[in-house]
Amino acid sequence: MTVILLRNGNVYSPADPFATALVVEDGTVAWIGAEGAAEAHVSSADEVVDLDGALVTPAFVDSHVHATATGLALTGLDLRPSGADGGPLADGAEGAAGADGLDRIAEFAARLGDGDVLLGQGWDEPSFRGGIPDTAALDRAVGGRQAYLSRIDVHSALASSALRAAVPGLAGLDGYDPAGPLTGAAHHAVRAAAHAALTPARRTEAQRAARERAAALGIGTLVECAGPEIAGADDLALLLKLAAEEAGPEVVAYWGEAVDSADAARELAARHGAHGLGGDLFADGSIGSHTACLHAAYADRSGVVGLAHLGAERIAAHLAACTEAGVQAGFHAIGDAAVDAVVAGARAAAERYGAGAVRALRHRVEHAELIGADAVAAFAELGLVASVQPGFDAAWGGTEGMYVRRLGAERAARMNPFATLNRAGVPLAFGSDSPVTPLDPWGTVRAAAFHRTAGERISVRAAFNAHTRGGHRALGRDDEGVLVPGAPATYAVWRTGELTVQAPDSRLSAWSTDPSSGTPGLPDLTPGEPLPVCVRTVVRGVVVYTAD
Incomplete structure (x- = not known):
C-alpha cells in the first residue's frame, strides 16, 4: 500500500x-x-x-470536448482573432492576431508537404480584414491543395475546391454554397473527408497534445463527444486506446448516432466503448452559423429559423430506445425549437416507460443555450442534464456581442440562463466544447459567476461544483468529484x-x-x-x- x-x-x-x-x-x-x-x-x-x-x-471535469480537433488547434493553424477568449493563443498555435487570416493561411500552407491537407479552425468574421473569403480566394491562398477551415463554432467551414472535388455529390447536399462557407450536411461531408486524410500518427499526436494541455490545467476527466459526423469511429478508438495506455486525464466518450431500438442502442454503445449515445447528436446547429433551430427568425437574416437536423419523431425514437435499453441518451440542442423537440421526446419516453426511468438515466442536452420557461421546468421534472459552456457567454454575450446581432437584444439576454436553470434544480455540468472555446476551467467558472447578463450569474461555488462534481454526476458517478x-x-x-x-x-x-x-x-x-x-x-x- x-x-x-x-x-x-x-x-x-x-x-x-x-x-x-x-x-x-x-x-x-x-x-x-x-x-x-x-x-x-x-x-x-x-x-x-x-x-x-x-x-x-x-480536479475539473470538462463535460464537452473534441480531443483531436483541440490538439490540432493547439499545434496547428488557429484563426481566432487574438484568441476567442480575448487572451493569448495556445502555445505553439499559429493565430490570426496581427495578420489577415488569408495571409496566415497562405504562410501555413507554404510549410506543408506535397499532398498534405491543410486543417485550421477558429475563424470568425474579424479574422479576415476583407470579409470572409470566397472559394476562389481560398484556393489562391492554399495553392490548390485540399483545405478545411472550420468556423469558431465548428458548424460551418471554408473548403477549398480541391477538397470539395473529393466529396462526390457535395453540390446536392443541404448547406452547400458554391463560393461561401458550407453548413449542414455539406459541412459534415467535407469535414469527414478532411479528417479522413489524417494519419493515425497525426491523430495520436493531436490527442496527446490535448490531454497534456488538459492535465496542465487541472482537468482530470475529459468527456469526448464523438460521432460519425465529427471525427469518426477510428478517431474515437485511437483516443480511448491512448487514454488506456498513457497516464493523463480520463476520457469518457459519447457517440452521437441515433437509434430506433433498444437492441441497437446497446450494440452501438458497446461497439464504440461509449458511455452513452449522445453528445453531439445534432438536433440543430449553432447561432453564429444561423443553423441553430429557432421558433422565430434570426434578427439579421429574415425568414431564416435555422436547421432541424433531426425531426421530432427521430428524437423521440432515440430517447425511447435508449430509455428501454438503460443507455444514457443526449442531443446537441442550442435553439429554443431544438430544445423543445428534445423535451417533447423525453416526455414521450416518460409516458411510455415512466418518469422515474427517464430521470434515472440523466439524459443530457448539450448547450441548451436558448431555452424557454416550460422547457426549464421539464428539465427539472425529468432530470435532464444541462451540459453547458459558460465560455460561450464570455465570447458572444453582452450588449454588443454576436448573440445580439443574430437574435436581437431580448432573446440575447435569455441566452445561457445558468441562474434560471440552477434555481429550478436542473443538474448542471460545465465544459468548453473545445476547440470552440479553449480548455480553461477557472475561466469557465469566472464566466458563469460574471455572466454578461447579471441576472443569470451564479455563485463561484455553484459554478465550481458544476465543473467538478456536476460533471461526474452527469456521468452517473455520484461518489466522485469531491474530496472526502x-x-x-x-x-x-x-x-x-x-x-x-x-x-x-x-x-x-x-x-x-x-x-x-x-x-x-x-x-x-x-x-x-x-x-x-x-x-x-x-x-x-x-x-x-x-x-x-
Whole structure:
C-alpha cells in the first residue's frame, strides 16, 4: 500500500471546511483534517508533500470536448482573432492576431508537404480584414491543395475546391454554397473527408497534445463527444486506446448516432466503448452559423429559423430506445425549437416507460443555450442534464456581442440562463466544447459567476461544483468529484491568491474570509484578478502533471 500525505495547504472539502491536509492511500482519499492532526500520519506515509499554502481541489471535469480537433488547434493553424477568449493563443498555435487570416493561411500552407491537407479552425468574421473569403480566394491562398477551415463554432467551414472535388455529390447536399462557407450536411461531408486524410500518427499526436494541455490545467476527466459526423469511429478508438495506455486525464466518450431500438442502442454503445449515445447528436446547429433551430427568425437574416437536423419523431425514437435499453441518451440542442423537440421526446419516453426511468438515466442536452420557461421546468421534472459552456457567454454575450446581432437584444439576454436553470434544480455540468472555446476551467467558472447578463450569474461555488462534481454526476458517478474519505484521489493543486466566498449579485464586491462561516473558500475570480495556476494534477492517485 502506498500512502501519501499532503500538508500545510488548504483543502477544499465538505468533510472539513478548515482542512489543511489529506492522506491518500492507493489512489483513494483516506483522511482529511487539520495540520495539527497530520503529524500522526507522517510516520506511516511513503511520501510527504509540503503544499506551502497551496489550494487542493477536486480536479475539473470538462463535460464537452473534441480531443483531436483541440490538439490540432493547439499545434496547428488557429484563426481566432487574438484568441476567442480575448487572451493569448495556445502555445505553439499559429493565430490570426496581427495578420489577415488569408495571409496566415497562405504562410501555413507554404510549410506543408506535397499532398498534405491543410486543417485550421477558429475563424470568425474579424479574422479576415476583407470579409470572409470566397472559394476562389481560398484556393489562391492554399495553392490548390485540399483545405478545411472550420468556423469558431465548428458548424460551418471554408473548403477549398480541391477538397470539395473529393466529396462526390457535395453540390446536392443541404448547406452547400458554391463560393461561401458550407453548413449542414455539406459541412459534415467535407469535414469527414478532411479528417479522413489524417494519419493515425497525426491523430495520436493531436490527442496527446490535448490531454497534456488538459492535465496542465487541472482537468482530470475529459468527456469526448464523438460521432460519425465529427471525427469518426477510428478517431474515437485511437483516443480511448491512448487514454488506456498513457497516464493523463480520463476520457469518457459519447457517440452521437441515433437509434430506433433498444437492441441497437446497446450494440452501438458497446461497439464504440461509449458511455452513452449522445453528445453531439445534432438536433440543430449553432447561432453564429444561423443553423441553430429557432421558433422565430434570426434578427439579421429574415425568414431564416435555422436547421432541424433531426425531426421530432427521430428524437423521440432515440430517447425511447435508449430509455428501454438503460443507455444514457443526449442531443446537441442550442435553439429554443431544438430544445423543445428534445423535451417533447423525453416526455414521450416518460409516458411510455415512466418518469422515474427517464430521470434515472440523466439524459443530457448539450448547450441548451436558448431555452424557454416550460422547457426549464421539464428539465427539472425529468432530470435532464444541462451540459453547458459558460465560455460561450464570455465570447458572444453582452450588449454588443454576436448573440445580439443574430437574435436581437431580448432573446440575447435569455441566452445561457445558468441562474434560471440552477434555481429550478436542473443538474448542471460545465465544459468548453473545445476547440470552440479553449480548455480553461477557472475561466469557465469566472464566466458563469460574471455572466454578461447579471441576472443569470451564479455563485463561484455553484459554478465550481458544476465543473467538478456536476460533471461526474452527469456521468452517473455520484461518489466522485469531491474530496472526502473513500472518494477517488483525483485532485489538482493550485497556486492562488486569497480564498474567498463570492455571491452572484451586487454582493460580488463583498468578500468573506471569516473562517467561522464554515464554507470552504475558493479563489477570487473577479475579472482582472489572475487565475489560479496548476502545479500538480492527480488522477486516481497517479500524478499526470507537475509544473516545471
